[in-house]
Amino acid sequence: MNEENTTHGxxxxxxxxxxxxxxxDLQRKCRSVGSRNQEASEMEERIESxxxxxxxxxxxxxxxxxFASLARELFAVERFFESNGFLSVAKEVAxxxxxxxxxxxxxxxxxxxxxxxxxxxxxxxxxxQAVAEIENTTDAAVVxxxxxxxxxLAVVMVFFVAxxxxxxxxxxxxxxxxxxxxSAALEPTPAPxxxxxxxxxxxxxxxxxxxxxxxxxxxxxxxxxxxxALAEGDVDTAIDHLSRAALVDIDHATVLGTANQIVDLxxxxxxxxxxxxxxxxxxxxxxxxxxxxxxxGLDTHRITRAAHRYSQMARFKxxxxxxxxAIRASTGKRVTILLKDQSSHExxxxxxxxxxxxxxxxxxxxxxxxxxxxKVPLRDIDFLKVWDD
Numbered sequence: 001m002n003e004e005n006t007t008h009g010x011x012x013x014x015x016x017x018x019x020x021x022x023x024x025d026l027q028r029k030c031r032s033v034g035s036r037n038q039e040a041s042e043m044e045e046r047i048e049s050x051x052x053x054x055x056x057x058x059x060x061x062x063x064x065x066x067f068a069s070l071a072r073e074l075f076a077v078e079r080f081f082e083s084n085g086f087l088s089v090a091k092e093v094a095x096x097x098x099x100x101x102x103x104x105x106x107x108x109x110x111x112x113x114x115x116x117x118x119x120x121x122x123x124x125x126x127x128x129q130a131v132a133e134i135e136n137t138t139d140a141a142v143v144x145x146x147x148x149x150x151x152x153l154a155v156v157m158v159f160f161v162a163x164x165x166x167x168x169x170x171x172x173x174x175x176x177x178x179x180x181x182x183s184a185a186l187e188p189t190p191a192p193x194x195x196x197x198x199x200x201x202x203x204x205x206x207x208x209x210x211x212x213x214x215x216x217x218x219x220x221x222x223x224x225x226x227x228x229a230l231a232e233g234d235v236d237t238a239i240d241h242l243s244r245a246a247l248v249d250i251d252h253a254t255v256l257g258t259a260n261q262i263v264d265l266x267x268x269x270x271x272x273x274x275x276x277x278x279x280x281x282x283x284x285x286x287x288x289x290x291x292x293x294x295x296x297g298l299d300t301h302r303i304t305r306a307a308h309r310y311s312q313m314a315r316f317k318x319x320x321x322x323x324x325x326a327i328r329a330s331t332g333k334r335v336t337i338l339l340k341d342q343s344s345h346e347x348x349x350x351x352x353x354x355x356x357x358x359x360x361x362x363x364x365x366x367x368x369x370x371x372x373x374x375k376v377p378l379r380d381i382d383f384l385k386v387w388d389d
Contacts, residue, residue: 018099026089026096027051047074053070078094085213085215088248215248216248218244218245218248220254223255226239226245239292256297259292259295266285269285270285279310279315316388317388321378332348333386334347334386339380345374347374352378356375356376357378357381
């Protein structure tokens, strides 16, 4: 980052590096939501444009960075995380906004609003005119907070509270007085039995019960769905739910444990692909397991050992006996034939003719070697293992 960048005359090299690191982390969290979330992709592109603009500070001929404008672009990112229940991530975005606004020069406004001509304002009285002058002076010196309540809404809220208070007073004044019966007054009134509230009643009557779920609840639900999908063998869905849980806490024990189960399942599937000769699928599956292990900081030694073992193995492909086109395409290659009676033969594929597999064979005889063609009926073959060597 350019060391010439200053904020009110002080070097901001270290601060800009921190801001860039935080923005990169937020971009990764947007990417973790999933490629199928269009809004998350838009937020990721918005953060990318801000990072590019901050990187332009290295160019001495570039215009000054509009920190306040970049801070306003992060408002949408903050609202996106708030609406999806990631309150802790939204607070991180708000912290980056305040940092960028602090970098803005004194002559750069933090919020740009519509201009108002003095001729458009016609105060009805001298008092209103004085209030307007005070507001104009205050607005020129202090940037209004984006969390402040708009004045029309504040007026409506004041009137609503006043009307509610009037209604309460009227109800209290017109409520009929309770006249106790003489016989009942002579009898002592038993004290009410106070029972401690049950956990269920507290949960249903607690304020904010219908509000956005807490981050811990979001994490538990996402991990539960990921493990359910993993039990059904749906790795893609399990990764999607685990990515949502990682947005809350990527270092949580349940998140890391579920990620480890996904890696184990992918390694087992790679082994199955190797046993059937699907080497390309085995390589892709093992590479995917490595990406997940690196993302969650898991041990990758088992993946490295499996990849090294696969690289040392002689590769082959399995062909069914009725796939005559694939057999002809493998002419000249070494083959191991596994027959239905559990026996096997080896040779060089010569071709297919009249429902029979032709194999080039050689045998050692006195004085040299004898070459001949062996014919094996295709109906007696279970499958062919064609080697790549």
